[in-house]
Amino acid sequence: MNTASATQDEHEIEHDHKPKGLMRWVLTTNHKDIGSLYLMFSFLMFLVGGAMAMVIRAELYQPGLQIVEPNFFNQMTTVHGLIMVFGAVMPAFTGLANWLIPMMIGAPDMALPRMNNWSFWILPMAFSILLASLFMEGGGPNFGWTFYAPLSTTYSPDSTALFVFAVHIMGISSILGAINVVVTIVNMRAPGMTYMKMPLFVWTWLITAFLLIAVMPVLAATVTMVLTDKYFGTSFFAAAGGGDPVLFQHIFWFFGHPEVYIMILPSFGIISAIIPAFSRKKLFGYSSMVYATASIALLSFLVWAHHMFTTGMPVAAELFFMYCTMLISVPTGVKVFNWVATMWRGSLTFETPMLFAIAFIVLFTIGGFSGLMLAITPVDFQYHDTYFVVAHFHYVLVTGAIFSIMAACYYWLPKWTGHMYDERLGKMHFWASVISVNVLFFPMHFLGLAGMPRRVPDYALQFADFNQLVSIGGFAFGLSQLIFLVVLIKCARGGKKAPAKPWEGSEGLEWNMPSPAPYHSHTTPPEIK
Amino acid sequence: MAQQQTTNYYVPAQSYWPIVGAIGLLFIAIGAGTTVQQIGSEASSGSWMLTIGIVIIIAMMFGWFNDVIVESDKGLYSAQMDRSFRQGMSWFIFSEVMFFAAFFGALFYVRTIAIPWLGGASNNVMTGQILWPDFEAVWPLVTTPAGDTTTAMGWQGLPLANTIILLTSSITLHIAHKGLEENNRKKLTALLAITVLLGVAFLVLQAEEYVEAYRHMGLTLSAGVYGNTFFLLTGFHGMHVTIGTIMLFVMLWRVLKGHFTPERHFAFQATSWYWHFVDVVWLGLFFFVYIL
Numbered sequence: 001m002n003t004a005s006a007t008q009d010e011h012e013i014e015h016d017h018k019p020k021g022l023m024r025w026v027l028t029t030n031h032k033d034i035g036s037l038y039l040m041f042s043f044l045m046f047l048v049g050g051a052m053a054m055v056i057r058a059e060l061y062q063p064g065l066q067i068v069e070p071n072f073f074n075q076m077t078t079v080h081g082l083i084m085v086f087g088a089v090m091p092a093f094t095g096l097a098n099w100l101i102p103m104m105i106g107a108p109d110m111a112l113p114r115m116n117n118w119s120f121w122i123l124p125m126a127f128s129i130l131l132a133s134l135f136m137e138g139g140g141p142n143f144g145w146t147f148y149a150p151l152s153t154t155y156s157p158d159s160t161a162l163f164v165f166a167v168h169i170m171g172i173s174s175i176l177g178a179i180n181v182v183v184t185i186v187n188m189r190a191p192g193m194t195y196m197k198m199p200l201f202v203w204t205w206l207i208t209a210f211l212l213i214a215v216m217p218v219l220a221a222t223v224t225m226v227l228t229d230k231y232f233g234t235s236f237f238a239a240a241g242g243g244d245p246v247l248f249q250h251i252f253w254f255f256g257h258p259e260v261y262i263m264i265l266p267s268f269g270i271i272s273a274i275i276p277a278f279s280r281k282k283l284f285g286y287s288s289m290v291y292a293t294a295s296i297a298l299l300s301f302l303v304w305a306h307h308m309f310t311t312g313m314p315v316a317a318e319l320f321f322m323y324c325t326m327l328i329s330v331p332t333g334v335k336v337f338n339w340v341a342t343m344w345r346g347s348l349t350f351e352t353p354m355l356f357a358i359a360f361i362v363l364f365t366i367g368g369f370s371g372l373m374l375a376i377t378p379v380d381f382q383y384h385d386t387y388f389v390v391a392h393f394h395y396v397l398v399t400g401a402i403f404s405i406m407a408a409c410y411y412w413l414p415k416w417t418g419h420m421y422d423e424r425l426g427k428m429h430f431w432a433s434v435i436s437v438n439v440l441f442f443p444m445h446f447l448g449l450a451g452m453p454r455r456v457p458d459y460a461l462q463f464a465d466f467n468q469l470v471s472i473g474g475f476a477f478g479l480s481q482l483i484f485l486v487v488l489i490k491c492a493r494g495g496k497k498a499p500a501k502p503w504e505g506s507e508g509l510e511w512n513m514p515s516p517a518p519y520h521s522h523t524t525p526p527e528i529k
Numbered sequence: 530m531a532q533q534q535t536t537n538y539y540v541p542a543q544s545y546w547p548i549v550g551a552i553g554l555l556f557i558a559i560g561a562g563t564t565v566q567q568i569g570s571e572a573s574s575g576s577w578m579l580t581i582g583i584v585i586i587i588a589m590m591f592g593w594f595n596d597v598i599v600e601s602d603k604g605l606y607s608a609q610m611d612r613s614f615r616q617g618m619s620w621f622i623f624s625e626v627m628f629f630a631a632f633f634g635a636l637f638y639v640r641t642i643a644i645p646w647l648g649g650a651s652n653n654v655m656t657g658q659i660l661w662p663d664f665e666a667v668w669p670l671v672t673t674p675a676g677d678t679t680t681a682m683g684w685q686g687l688p689l690a691n692t693i694i695l696l697t698s699s700i701t702l703h704i705a706h707k708g709l710e711e712n713n714r715k716k717l718t719a720l721l722a723i724t725v726l727l728g729v730a731f732l733v734l735q736a737e738e739y740v741e742a743y744r745h746m747g748l749t750l751s752a753g754v755y756g757n758t759f760f761l762l763t764g765f766h767g768m769h770v771t772i773g774t775i776m777l778f779v780m781l782w783r784v785l786k787g788h789f790t791p792e793r794h795f796a797f798q799a800t801s802w803y804w805h806f807v808d809v810v811w812l813g814l815f816f817f818v819y820i821l
Binding site for chain 1: 541542543544545546547548550551552554555557558559561562563565566568593609612613614616617620621623624625627628630631632634635638639642643644646647651652660670673674675677750751753754755756757758761
């Protein structure tokens with residue numbers, strides 16, 4: 001034992017200094033480097049996907065076709081969705097997981113550091129293929145990010161094969177990353193860090209990672225069937241051969257609904273860290289938060305067909321999925337209640353992370369309520385495939401997931417860079433974002449209720465005013481994110497020195513480390529109180 | 530607490546293999562995509578890229594695993610590292626289970642919902658009458674709604690033989706594992722070799738069955754949804770048996786080189802888990818694809 005640990009010590013010393021140059025990033029096995037890579041990659045993808053959203057909003061600024069061809073418009077909506085889901089939101093959360101989980105649980109690094117590097121570097125490969133397919137003959141994917149059959153089988157461009165394999169390797173990346181997270185949390189916790197002492201961010205990620213391992217293979221199977229249907233003459237999704245296009249939707253949403261929670265559960269963990277910190281109170285109802293997260297994850301496997309109420313399922317099935325969906329609002333309500341109760345009688349201050357966290361609670365709840373409306377089968381017949389759906393999932397994804405990611409960046413930036421970010425610019429970024437995002441997405445509710453369908457490059461005249469407003473909000477929101485970019489660059493390059501614990505009320509092992517956090521987190525297990 | 534201070538953490542050094550692996554996957558993805566696009570044409574750039582990608586990935590596996598074996602032999606790995614590997618492998622197998630679950634799900638949906646509905650069940654009376662009035666909703670679906678016909682694969686003969694072979698191989702592998710734990714190298718080597726042979730035998734018979742299906746039974750990948758589910762389920766399973774057999778063969782090779790001790794044999798353990806998993810999937814296939 002002693003000789004073994006002596007060699008390990010030498011090993012530690014040998015690798016304690018940071019390697020230099022580009023190869024440091026290519027070969028790194030360090031959870032902080034890989035976390036930074038994930039975060040930078042996701043921000044790049046956020047800008048690319050955002051640029052596509054700008055194309056969409058520019059085209060929809062006025063009725064009629066002005067700027068792009070309908071087929072190109074479809075490619076923009078498709079790739080915007082794919083990039084934002086798989087390229088921006090998911091890698092951002094994985095980046096946060098990489099940075100934070102080892103520090104939070106008292107581990108030296110992720111459990112499988114080399115696999116960690118592999119799972120990151122697969123992503124740029126996958127997205128290069130996906131983006132390159134846009135420039136190929138016949139264009140890139142144009143069947144919506146949900147790639148429903150027969151759009152993706154009978155009517156899809158020839159580049160679909162590349163889309164399929166890009167999704168395959170992207171899925172490998174997610175599965176490997178998720179396995180790493182689970183193993184890290186289960187196996188690498190410092191002595192004394194019991195499960196019910198873990199920060200909620202760690203808990204929510206543990207459950208998220210479980211969901212990822214469970215459903216990413218289902219996505220792989222789905223794209224495989226699309227591939228064989230399109231190129232090898234199978235008829236999984238074609239009635240003439242005995243299959244069923246609705247089968248596609250069942251399998252896709254069996255992946256897709258847990259996927260939705262994959263993109264929001266880590267947010268819950270982030271908000272559960274930030275709200276207590278700036279309320280200077282302990283989180284209200286820690287254990288109920290854990291159980292609520294677990295029940296949301298469990299229920300997420302039983303609600304997939306609420307995306308398919310209009311496909312002609314038997315009434316019994318519609319009722320089952322309707323009730324299960326509505327049931328999810330109970331644990332979610334527990335969470336919102338707990339956050340508000342945490343703030344109750346706290347001594348609140350409103351630094352940028354807190355502003356984003358509060359905006360998250362309010363706006364995510366709006367997204368939750370519109371989700372509840374969509375869950376009601378009979379009224380979903382009206383809302384289905386309208387802008388109401390677009391409004392709903394952008395409220396939960398942009399003002400939900402992305403706001404929480406931004407809150408997390410502001411909250412942990414001092415720990416990552418060793419510098420305080422520019423609070424004035426941060427506040428500007430917040431107010432510009434929160435106003436423009438509501439101008440952008442709130443009128444979409446009205447458009448949807450009035451009957452404007454999703455994924456159309458042109459629309460009836462009566463929708464013109466609201467669409468113009470939405471587009472203006474869209475451009476403003478897009479521009480606001482450039483402030484964020486400036487804040488990030490400024491903070492990485494310099495600024496006021498950050499103390500080990502810049503936020504008075506924050507709790508967790510990561511705040512016991514100096515800022516910036518040392519290259520290797522905990523070389524020996526820390527003491528857990 | 531002081532005692533715990535000595536349980537030092539081990540962080541592996543940088544490695545070239547992950548980036549090599551990522552490049553390999555890039556080649557595989559572009560190569561596979563292009564190969565599929567080039568079906569029916571003269572061009573072969575896709576299959577070249579695919580081959581290069583596969584070669585890179587195989588090289589990566591040899592290099593990466595070799596590094597791990599060398600580091601492990603140096604005694605760098607703690608018991609914690611070993612647990613990480615084991616848990617990692619278990620979760621990987623769980624992800625594989627979910628991959629097969631999706632195809633089984635498709636099979637069950639087609640059998641219990643899609644085909645009866647095409648025949649007019651539930652609220653679909655008019656679907657049946659208007660689209661394909663002559664369609665008979667039976668499983669195995671030997672005549673598709675569009676009128677293509679095929680033959681169903683029975684469960685006696687080759688499939689039954691294959692079931693016996695795979696079940697036996699799981700037992701022989703288990704005994705080999707016991708031999709490893711008892712440090713009985715003879716038992717280990719002999720039974721592991723038998724397991725590899727059984728794996729190969731399974732693959733040969735499976736290939737025989739495919740030839741039979743294509744040549745004499747009109748049962749092809751594109752023969753309607755019966756052929757689709759049959760070939761995708763058995764095909765992916767066969768692919769996993771192939772990978773498992775290669776893994777077993779590598780284990781045999783390492784055993785002959787004197788690797789593994791009764792206490793430390795993660796690779797052997799992982800291979801054995803994988804093999805048992807492949808076996809269980811086959812049992813599911815045998816019941817739901819062949820017999821029922």
